[in-house]
Amino acid sequence: MTRPTYVYDLAALAAHAAAVRAALPERVELLYAVKANPDPGILRTLAEAVHGFEAASRGELDHLATVLPGRRPAAFAGPGKTDADLGAALRAQVGRVHVESTTELGRLAAQARAAGRTVDVLLRVNLPVATPGASLVMGGRASPFGMDPREAIRLADDPPAGIRIRGVHAHLASGLDAVVAASVARGVAQWAVRHLRAEEVNVGGGMSVNYADPDRRFDWHRYGRLLGEVLAEHPTIRLRIEPGRALAVYCGSYLTEVVDVKRSHGQWFVIVAGGTHHLRTPAAKGHSQPFVVVPRGGDGPRTDGGPVTVVGQLCTPKDVLAHTADGPAIAVGDVLVFAMAGAYAWNISHRDFLLHDPPDFRTGDPLLHARRWGR
Ligand SMILES: Cc1ncc(COP(=O)(O)O)c(C=O)c1O
Structure with a gap:
């Protein structure tokens, strides 16, 4: 009997990712959340289409270094980062570390100073932004992910030596349709600019997919248009998104x-x-x-x-x-x-x-x- 087999249609993936990228305004960077599927063929295929990769563990950093040598991960995220994790992120020269708490920022700052470096950081903030219709809620209420808004404001007002706070990261929910995802992005951007004078805003992933009706796909064109409006309201910021499921599924x-x-x-x-x-x-x-x-x-x-x-x-x-x-x-x-x-x-x-x-x-x-x- 032939073994059960996963078949990855990489040509279809390349076409899909290119279409997603084309639907987004130029000032929106598209990252792929590696946790969705770290298969080497998928990563190599997406490397052509995305601006970068979001790694959420040391294992993902090592894996990216093996599969795509020379390509620096764009972001390093995830709750409960240890000293070893943060050290690995520094060695991998990740573009941005997404910091989840004051304790974590202190650990990162200590390593940055010891290495004589200044590390670019986004603060992951658990903002009270509504996510109607979400299939999985990770923020906007008590949660282990990110930090409360007040804590973020305090850190941004007085960051430790070795840290440059560039802006805000928020991944609040999964399963959002285009209109809700864009309104979340608008809410996060408004808060980030107003309270942190953010230059960069990463609004995470969580774009919906519909397993009951595979043809009903996330409306990337509509989302792209709505993100264009957010950018017009905040002409100085750079927006990032980091979908996983809706890219690879x-x-x-x-x-x-x-x-x-x-x-x-x-x-x-x-x-x-x-x-x-x-x-x-x-x-x-x-x-x-x-x-x-x-x-x-x-x-x-x-x-x-x-x-x-x-x-x-x-x-x-x-x-x-x-x-x-x-x-x-x-x-x-x-x-x-x-x-x-x-x-x-x-x-x-x-x-x-x-x-x-x-x-x-x-x-x-x-x-x-x-x-x-x-x-
Ligand atoms: C911080 C963060 N970014 C991105 C993603 C990717 O989400 P999705 O695969 O739903 O797009 C996740 C998923 O848990 C996440 O936690």
Whole structure:
């Protein structure tokens, strides 16, 4: 049996990233949040289209240095940075360190002075800006991310030696549509200019993707136009965004073969090779991962209408990849092609649970791979 396989369509990714970049005003810099998917092929493909990369751990800094040697990470972020993390950021000469607290700024300043350097910093501020419709809220209320506005103002008024505060970073939520994301950007920029006299404002990622309706994509053109208005209101600032999911999600597919089909208490279950230990996204987000069936003409057992639950090989009822109300018939041996598996998929999966084989990785068109499955 062919192993479950991730297929990354890098040509589609390149086209998508170029279109996103083209939709943004010139004064908006596009960073890629590496945490969404650090696959080397994805990083090399995006390197052509984005202005830079946001790393959120020492591991991501090391990985970027290996995959894209000579390219300095644009930003280093993440809560709970240790001395070792901050030292690695200094050695990697990251463009901006996104500082999360007064303690962290003190640690960074000490290292900067010891190295005889001045480090460019954005303060991550937890601003009370509304994020209606968000799927995951990380700020605008009590949260471990960033610092309270008053603390940021105090630090900006009297920064420690070794630190140059350039502006503000705010990543407040995920799953924002274009209008909400732009109004968040407007609110953050207004605060940053007014209270910190910021030169730079990074408004984070969190652009929405819709797993229930893959064709309903974030409206980058509208967002670009609205960011243009924000820039017109603040002619001196530079804006940055750092999406992950909305850049990478569409380029990845997870292909796997149906091992068994059974009926239990009146309901169909389709059991595939692999499961959520390869593709954790549906378990993490509680959704049904969209998929198509590539039939392989087998004459084994098959579903015959009605609701179907697609599960993997783990010994837990949580190992559910998808539900369909009344999908196509699915037979043992068919290949299921799960779409939207290019972000927060393999890299967030609990891959050692049950010690099943890992998936394979390929590039190209996922449907071509599915049709040539096993050959
Ligand atoms: C600080 C920061 N920036 C960017 C991102 C990327 O978010 P998304 O993948 O939703 O665009 C995240 C995700 O958690 C984040 O925490």
